[in-house]
Amino acid sequence: MARDITIGLDCGTGGARALVCDAAGQVLAMATREYPTHYPRPGWATQAPADWWRAACGAIREAVERARIDPARIAAICADGTSSTLVALDADLEPVAEAILWMDNRASPQARRIEATGHAALRRSRAGVSAETALPKILWLREEAPERFARTRWFVEMADYLALKLSGRLTLGQNLTINRWFYDPRAGGWPEDFLNAIGLQGITARFPSEMPALGDPIGPLCAAAAAETGLPADVLVVAGGTDAYVAMVGLNTLRPGETALITGTSHLVLPVVAEDVEIEGLFGPHPDCVTRGRFVMEGGQVSSGAILRWWHDLLHEAGDGYGPLLAEAEAAPAGANGLVVLDFWQGNRNPFTDYDLQGAIWGLTLKHSRADVTRALMEAVALGTANILGRLSAKGLAVDSMTLAGGVLRSPFWVQMHADSTGTPLRIPEVGDATAFGAAIAAAVGAGLHPSLEAAADRMVRIRDEVHPDPGRTAQFRAQLDLYLETHAALRPLMHRMAARSRASPAPVAAPPAAVPA
Incomplete structure (x- = not known):
């Protein structure tokens, strides 16, 4: 029997998604399981690794059942996870505490101190330096939670934890360490002098030494994983990585001149470049983190879809859909009757890289409706994307088109808004869940069904449509962007003062954190 089926397991902020497909890129089935996020203090966000694994096993079992295939045809599985979600493991490879989620910005002071070193590794x-990333969080643990730090034998990311649960082998993926941990495969690996300079002497002893690249085989399923997922024991586990970077494979944006726009709880703009160029306000260029010989630039928004979910959940009962809310927003006038919003609910990743910023809504009057607020929130997210592209263009890296993935695809209205705000055509893939699909493609490469990520993506990824910007609406968004930037400049000092007050306030003690779907 041909072993031509792979599974992509995408564990995002809100839940686990399993996608089953064949080697030609035909998606056979998908299934999703949610898990909660906890917000114990302003700016903090945590999740329980046990919840990830429980959801992953449920999603895998359901997806395979829906696919109506003989499980013996499954060749490999690959898992990705949210980037910079830090997992601390003890000597028995069990989590020491809840994982510190990527959007958690408690380590903002540590990030600023690391940045102040001015080290060449930066x-x-x-x-x-992003407060989301692993090193500031590890430094925070060392300084603010020394008992937890002392009990930690290994530091890994979410995707590594999932690979551990699947295979029983402890790894630390290169895709994650290159784009988030300052690992540089072209400069000898770990920058030990930099780690010493920032107060993390000897920390690499707590990093796993096995560091596979995206698409590399790790090993077969361990017995426990085979029993819990229902998969055959000889299914190969393949290394994944950062969810958005894995989605680049699912979009086939792997060559210079191609750009991925990944949308969901957060947004990411990911251009591929051939040269080692630097752009102030953006992260990168990250060498060899997706495919060898190429670099990836990164511009991201911390909270994008998360803002719309927050607003929806304030207004609606759990389980209510987004349809009525989006229909109201579409009926509201462009510009939301003069409302201005800053999309900084969890700070700003790019181009300001300032986690002491907060969200803002101003211009409210008694004439404004719920629809105006919803539209203003959606426009702010689109303007945040336009702001990133503007920084790229100003530095000579113009983006001529983007291939779109993720949650925005569920709303044609919001898709068009992103095209209009950026003035950029958007290519729409046949498979919109590009992250889980990219993981399945990487699994196919690891299993030897295709010779490389590029070859696999060429065979498996197809574009079904293209959305073009409306010139008149693009001109209007440019005027809105000016006001967006002026608002940031005016409110930034006040927001910094508020963030300092929040850090100085005592931790809440009245009740445990509520579980909120993220």
């Missing part, structure tokens, strides 16, 4: 963080 050249790929010309935007500034």
Whole structure:
């Protein structure tokens, strides 16, 4: 029997998604399981690794059942995860505490101190050091939670934890460490002098030494994983990585001149470049983190789809769909009757890289409706994307088109808004869940069904449509962007003062954090 089926397991902010496809790129089935996020303090966000695994096993079982295939045809599985979601493991490979989620910005002071060193290793963080990333969080644990730090034997990311649960082998993926941990395969690996300079002497002893690249085989399923997922024991586990970077494979944006726009809880703009160029306000260029011999630039928004979910959940009962909310917003006038919003609910990743910023809505009057607010929130997210592209263009890296993936695809209205705000055509793939699909493609490469990520994506990824910007609406968005930037400049000092007050306030003690779907 041919073993021509792979599974992509995407564990995002809100839940686990399993996608089953064949080697030609035909998606046979998908299934999703949600898990909660906890927000114990302002700016903090945590998740329980046990919840990830429970959801992953449920999604895998359901997807395979829906696919109506003989499980013996499944060759490999690959898991991706949210980037910079830090997992601390003890000597028995069990989590020491809940994982510190990517959007958690408690380590903002540590990030600023790391940035202040001015070390040469920071050249790929010309935007500034992100408080989301692993090293500031590890430093926070060392300084603010020393008992937890002392109990930690290994630091890994979400995708590594999933690979561990699947295979029983402890790894630390290169895709993640290159774009988030300052690992540089072209400069000898770990920058030990930099780690010493920022107060993390000897920390690499707590990093797993096995570091597979995206698409590399790790090993077969362990017995426990085979029992819990229902998969055959000889299914190969293949290395994944950062969800958005894995989605680049699912979009086939792997060559210079191609750009992925990944949307969901957060947004990411990911151009591929051939040269080692630096752009202030953006992260990168990250060498060899997706495919060898090429670089990836990164511009991201911390909270994008998360803002719309927050607003929806304030207004609606759990389980209510987004349809009525989006229909109201589409009926509201462009510009939302003068409302201005800053999309900084969890700070700003790019181009300001400032996690002491907060969200803002101003211009409210008694004439404004719920529809105006919804539209203003959606426009702010689109303007945040336009702001990133503007920084790229100003530095000579114009983006001529983007291939779109993720949650925005569920709303043609929001798709068009992104095209209009950026003035950029958007290519629409046949498979919109590009992250899980990209993981399945990487699994096919690891299993030897295709010789490389590029060859696999060429065979398996197809574009079904293209959305073009409306010139008149693009001109209107340019005027809105000016006001967006002026608002940021005016409110930034006040927001910094508020963030300092929040850090100085005592931790809440009245009740445990509520579980909120993310």
